[in-house]
Amino acid sequence: MSRNMTRSTKARGFILYNHYTVCRADECPTKGKLDMQNIIYQIAPGRNFITVSADYYGFGETEEKMQAYCLPNANARASLDALTAARQLLADMGYTWYDDLLNVGYSQGGQTTMAVLKMATEEYPDIRFKRTMAGGGPYDLEATYRQYLADGKSKLPSAVVNILLAYNEFFRLGIKPDEMFKGSTLDHLDDWWLSKRYTTTEIDRKMGSGDITDYIAPPLLDLNSDVALRVLEAMRHENLCNGWTPRTDEHILLLHHENDEIAPVVNTRNMYDFLKQQGVEDVELRVGDFFSLGISDHISGAAVFLTMVGQWIRDEYQIN
Numbered sequence: 017m018s019r020n021m022t023r024s025t026k027a028r029g030f031i032l033y034n035h036y037t038v039c040r041a042d043e044c045p046t047k048g049k050l051d052m053q054n055i056i057y058q059i060a061p062g063r064n065f066i067t068v069s070a071d072y073y074g075f076g077e078t079e080e081k082m083q084a085y086c087l088p089n090a091n092a093r094a095s096l097d098a099l100t101a102a103r104q105l106l107a108d109m110g111y112t113w114y115d116d117l118l119n120v121g122y123s124q125g126g127q128t129t130m131a132v133l134k135m136a137t138e139e140y141p142d143i144r145f146k147r148t149m150a151g152g153g154p155y156d157l158e159a160t161y162r163q164y165l166a167d168g169k170s171k172l173p174s175a176v177v178n179i180l181l182a183y184n185e186f187f188r189l190g191i192k193p194d195e196m197f198k199g200s201t202l203d204h205l206d207d208w209w210l211s212k213r214y215t216t217t218e219i220d221r222k223m224g225s226g227d228i229t230d231y232i233a234p235p236l237l238d239l240n241s242d243v244a245l246r247v248l249e250a251m252r253h254e255n256l257c258n259g260w261t262p263r264t265d266e267h268i269l270l271l272h273h274e275n276d277e278i279a280p281v282v283n284t285r286n287m288y289d290f291l292k293q294q295g296v297e298d299v300e301l302r303v304g305d306f307f308s309l310g311i312s313d314h315i316s317g318a319a320v321f322l323t324m325v326g327q328w329i330r331d332e333y334q335i336n
Contacts, residue, residue: 017066018057023109027064028333029116029146031056032099034091034128035069036121036318037175039083039219041212044075052322056120059326066106066113070098072128075212082210085175085182086124086154088131088254095132096140119148120325122318123279126153127256130287133268134260147328151271151321152314154279155287157251163280165237169226171277171312174209174219177201177231180247181209187250194233195243200224201231257286264295271302271324273317 021027033053035045043049053067072091074083084090106113121129129150136143154160157179164170177197184191193202201208201223208219223231235243268291272284281303291299302324309316329335 018064021064021066021111023111025064027066027111027113029065029114029118030099030103031065031067031118031120032095032132032145033067033069034095034119034121034125034132035072036123036125037085037172037178037216038075039174039178039209039212040215041075041079043215044071045069046071046076052122055322056325056329059322059330065116065118065329066102066111068095068099068102070094079212082182082185083178083212084186085178086127086157086254087182087186088127088155088256089135090186091124091128092131092135095128096135096143099143116146117144118329119145120150121153122151122321123153123314126150126279127155129153130155130256133262133266134256137262138260145266147267147269147332149269149271149321149325149328150287151269152273152276152279152317153283153287155256155283157254158248159282159286160280161248161251162239163282164228165239167277168228169277170228171226171314172216172220173223173226173228173231174216175278176228177205177209180236181205183247183250187253189246189250191243191246195235196233197231198233199231202233257283257290262291262294262296264297266291266296267298268296269300269302269324269328271317271321273306273313273320274303275305275313276317277312278314 072084072094074081119129119132133148170176180196193205208214208222235241238244270284270288272281274281288299288301306316306320
């Protein structure tokens with residue numbers, strides 16, 4: 017919370033911030049990784065929002081477990097549990113606030129943001145968001161994986177491995193490591209991923225290539241194989257672009273860089289189409305060939321997303 021926030025100051029409300037992909041153990045919120053929350057405060061200061069962020073499963077108290085990477089329902093549960101606990105804790109400590117509640121996240125955090133909206137709709141009737149803002153998220157992992165195979169590459173190969181590890185583990189698919197991976201990736205699964213000693217950037221550097229065929233084993237390259245069909249079925253189970261009924265009066269921003277080479281833009285197009293088909297009227301869609309920061313268009317999209325979040329907060333709350 018802002019340093020200006022005291023028990024005698026009534027906060028505007030809460031921003032539930034759902035964090036992006038992390039791999040190293042000390043990158044989770046409870047270890048002090050609050051960079052994006054600080055950026056939000058810098059671009060939209062002056063309204064005393066309280067930010068709540070959860071460690072996803074596999075970090076913090078569950079650090080010894082495999083992370084539930086891109087498992088939207090598990091991560092939404094963590095975020096909503098954190099929000100519920102935070103509000104109770106702060107009330108017990110004597111803090112007060114208005115009811116405004118924002119639901120925000122980018123990349124894996126964008127996926128979690130939409131999963132939070134889904135879970136709140138289905139299980140938490142007392143939780144209503146003033147606005148949900150999600151950017152660059154893999155809402156449809158099956159379509160994402162198919163796009164990776166069609167393109168033959170991903171700009172974030174460490175994340176592809178993390179997805180496959182998580183779905184194999186948490187859906188108990190029973191696929192052997194050498195049926196999923198090959199080469200140095202297979203040889204270093206424990207060290208590079210499961211140890212949580214390295215960032216995604218460090219792991220990508222160790223992998224040395226984003227070409228799918230350099231680290232994915234043949235059974236997962238053949239979408240008709242038994243192994244691939246099991247993985248795709250698990251991904252289909254977690255697809256946020258179908259299977260639920262959103263409230264039609266939600267207020268949602270969806271943003272995606274159309275050249276995103278990490279989370280393909282098909283995700284946001286599918287999510288937008290689904291929401292409109294379900295009758296949600298206020299869905300702002302921002303898809304475009306935004307500027308490039310020279311790193312990746314996924315990161316460039318994050319810069320545009322944060323700018324839009326900040327601008328909306330400044331406009332809504334008349335912050336100069």
